[in-house]
Amino acid sequence: MIFTDKELVVDGLKTYFDTRAGLVKAVDEVSFKLSSGKILGLVGESGSGKSVTGLSVMGLVDPPGFVVDGKIIYQNEDILSLTDKELRRFRGAHIAMIFQDAMMSLNPVLRIDTQMVETLKAHQNISHRAALSQAAEALTQVGIPDPQRRLKSYPHQFSGGMRQRVAIAIAMLNDPAFIIADEPTTAIDVTIQTQILYEIQKLCSQKGTGLLWITHDLTVVAGLADEVAVMYAGKIVEQGSVDNVLDRPLHPYTTGLIKSVPAHNRRGQPLNSIQGMAPSLVDLPPGCSFRERCPRANGLCLEDPMFSTPLPEHNVRCHHPHTEHGGVE
Amino acid sequence: MNGKVDKPMIELCNISKRFIKKLDIVAKMVSKLGFSISEEVVHALDNINLKVYKGEVVGIAGESGCGKSTLGRIVAGVLEPSEGKIFYNGHDLKSLDQNESKRVAIQIQMIFQDPFSSLNPRMKVREIIGEAPIVHGIIKSTELDQYLNNLMPICGLKPSYKNRYPHQFSGGQRQRIAIARSLAVNPEFIVCDEVVSALDVSIQAQILNMFMEHRRKFGFASLFISHDLSVIEHVSDRVIIMYLGRIVEEATTENLFKRPLHPYTQALFDEIPSFKKRHINFSPIKGEVPSPFLPPSGCHFHPRCSKKMEICRKEEPKTIIVDTDRLVKCHLF
Numbered sequence: 216m217i218f219t220d221k222e223l224v225v226d227g228l229k230t231y232f233d234t235r236a237g238l239v240k241a242v243d244e245v246s247f248k249l250s251s252g253k254i255l256g257l258v259g260e261s262g263s264g265k266s267v268t269g270l271s272v273m274g275l276v277d278p279p280g281f282v283v284d285g286k287i288i289y290q291n292e293d294i295l296s297l298t299d300k301e302l303r304r305f306r307g308a309h310i311a312m313i314f315q316d317a318m319m320s321l322n323p324v325l326r327i328d329t330q331m332v333e334t335l336k337a338h339q340n341i342s343h344r345a346a347l348s349q350a351a352e353a354l355t356q357v358g359i360p361d362p363q364r365r366l367k368s369y370p371h372q373f374s375g376g377m378r379q380r381v382a383i384a385i386a387m388l389n390d391p392a393f394i395i396a397d398e399p400t401t402a403i404d405v406t407i408q409t410q411i412l413y414e415i416q417k418l419c420s421q422k423g424t425g426l427l428w429i430t431h432d433l434t435v436v437a438g439l440a441d442e443v444a445v446m447y448a449g450k451i452v453e454q455g456s457v458d459n460v461l462d463r464p465l466h467p468y469t470t471g472l473i474k475s476v477p478a479h480n481r482r483g484q485p486l487n488s489i490q491g492m493a494p495s496l497v498d499l500p501p502g503c504s505f506r507e508r509c510p511r512a513n514g515l516c517l518e519d520p521m522f523s524t525p526l527p528e529h530n531v532r533c534h535h536p537h538t539e540h541g542g543v544e
Numbered sequence: 545m546n547g548k549v550d551k552p553m554i555e556l557c558n559i560s561k562r563f564i565k566k567l568d569i570v571a572k573m574v575s576k577l578g579f580s581i582s583e584e585v586v587h588a589l590d591n592i593n594l595k596v597y598k599g600e601v602v603g604i605a606g607e608s609g610c611g612k613s614t615l616g617r618i619v620a621g622v623l624e625p626s627e628g629k630i631f632y633n634g635h636d637l638k639s640l641d642q643n644e645s646k647r648v649a650i651q652i653q654m655i656f657q658d659p660f661s662s663l664n665p666r667m668k669v670r671e672i673i674g675e676a677p678i679v680h681g682i683i684k685s686t687e688l689d690q691y692l693n694n695l696m697p698i699c700g701l702k703p704s705y706k707n708r709y710p711h712q713f714s715g716g717q718r719q720r721i722a723i724a725r726s727l728a729v730n731p732e733f734i735v736c737d738e739v740v741s742a743l744d745v746s747i748q749a750q751i752l753n754m755f756m757e758h759r760r761k762f763g764f765a766s767l768f769i770s771h772d773l774s775v776i777e778h779v780s781d782r783v784i785i786m787y788l789g790r791i792v793e794e795a796t797t798e799n800l801f802k803r804p805l806h807p808y809t810q811a812l813f814d815e816i817p818s819f820k821k822r823h824i825n826f827s828p829i830k831g832e833v834p835s836p837f838l839p840p841s842g843c844h845f846h847p848r849c850s851k852k853m854e855i856c857r858k859e860e861p862k863t864i865i866v867d868t869d870r871l872v873k874c875h876l877f
Binding site: 260261374376377404405406407408409410412413416431432433434435437438439441457458461471472473474475476477478479481482483485486487488489492493 | 608750753771774812816818821824825826827829832
């Protein structure tokens, strides 16, 4: 397949929430790059800021949240400088988003065809009939049988997996260059998850769509993504190719995450869990926010670690990265 | 396991559970007029036989709607089976008098998936954990503080938390409270229904470690229900795979994960994501779990099965014993 290479560059993104309890730095200096046809996995636990990162790129952060700094460059244009009207035209056409719960993102009182035609007409000058046939085609592409009949259905008439396919079909309608997927398979059974991953993978490789896959599940990222970024307390703490990060994790948090997942050959043995829990992001003290839970922490960690590149194309934000070990056993 | 000589602690014999959607008033009137409208029936469980021995952890896996939670609830006594018998240490639960069945009831505890809805928001932690042991006369109410001071630390909770309310805790800590509540009555058997599904990976590991440590320490048996096969493999001694209300395969964890026999189990295992599987081309099982209102004829799995034969559509396969200790419900065997 031939497609023009595009890039979406997020540089030094900061999204803060000014709450009554204090300032919450939900996204703090996050930088990454998406390229056509590539999949970046953004991994983190609840409250790490991964979803807010996705929403910030889409310009969907509501007050009290504000993007306070950073750039999001798409085709030499900073998305953050767009007016609301320009942004509305841009969203959905160039970058689309898939949410975790398709029941929440689809309108329950409108039929699927209405919602799909609306999406097409918002960005293209297209007749109703042409829009309908394009919608039916989109449903076929995501593996929904009998699309003509299914177009007449309401969201509640679909199963969870089918609804998520509809959400994917809607996201793909205007052939966006990039898709941001926020935990789209989290509440879904493993067999249906594989079906969704299959459809997403097929669409990305056929159409050259670049994908940001936001998830808490490192094992899915292992199978799907080309690159991975690990988030903790609003910051990306490690970034690199999937093979580098999973085989030779540098950050103690990444190591802990990998060891927390039950592995095939360690049945019944205690898991190497990470002690404690993630800190509250309200008025987070300076320094490495992982230090309270980190086995390697010392006085140095009271200072914010900078991004370093101890291994080629493998970045980490840590004073004591695991550069010495030969991998996670 | 199956070859064991001792009596099972819990034995389910031919348990079936049907949920019936009653006719509404309009449908009732219409049917009185002579039109045939039948009630909708879901066969949540269909002829389940299961034994759990003392100290054993039996994992139950399957997709949503396969009946695994219904099975857990029936064992825990939350639901009544429509048909079949449950034996506890050889006694038919139906034949027990009120006092005896109360005694059995506290021996079987249950921990639920969602720690946000399973804890009463108006009760303090001390009441949540302390209510059952006091009511059942395990401790006197004056001994409660001492009891909590011993119990809470082993569940990873500071005893000073006992006057707090559930909303003051995170999801992981709430699940610890739920575990402490179940352990407070020294149960012999704990039904764990998706206890780690709602938790983050790092917290999930902490809870699994605690579960396995307590199991060694207290020696309770457990029915561990989860859709996450790697979690099931990690904690269970024996595993049961369910599909649309039926047990399709049962084996020791080691045998099952080394060599799954049923085509459904094989397909499920192929789809477990893992760190080892990199940059894969996903190849899914076709189709979805059919509606339990209208299960397919014969073997429920046949519309999705890659090895289906003519007979699969017509006849329900029998449960067959393979290699002396495993059961599989498939026409291939």
